[in-house]
Amino acid sequence: VLDMLVTAPIYPKYVKLPKDVTPPQITENPKLFPFFKECRGAINGSHITVYVLEEDSP
Numbered sequence: 001v002l003d004m005l006v007t008a009p010i011y012p013k014y015v016k017l018p019k020d021v022t023p024p025q026i027t028e029n030p031k032l033f034p035f036f037k038e039c040r041g042a043i044n045g046s047h048i049t050v051y052v053l054e055e056d057s058p
Helices: 010-014
Strands: none
16 A cells, blocks of 8 residues: 555645745845745644744734
């Protein structure tokens, strides 16, 4: 089963590797870009819940 999942046609159709490009809607928005300037993406495909402290929020 694993061989089937990691070879064509399944793998290239359903697995999309992340791009190292920040979308323009972030880079062109002065409200967002300072916070995402050094962002490198998800770690190990995990999403980590974070928040901005009230005194640090714009």
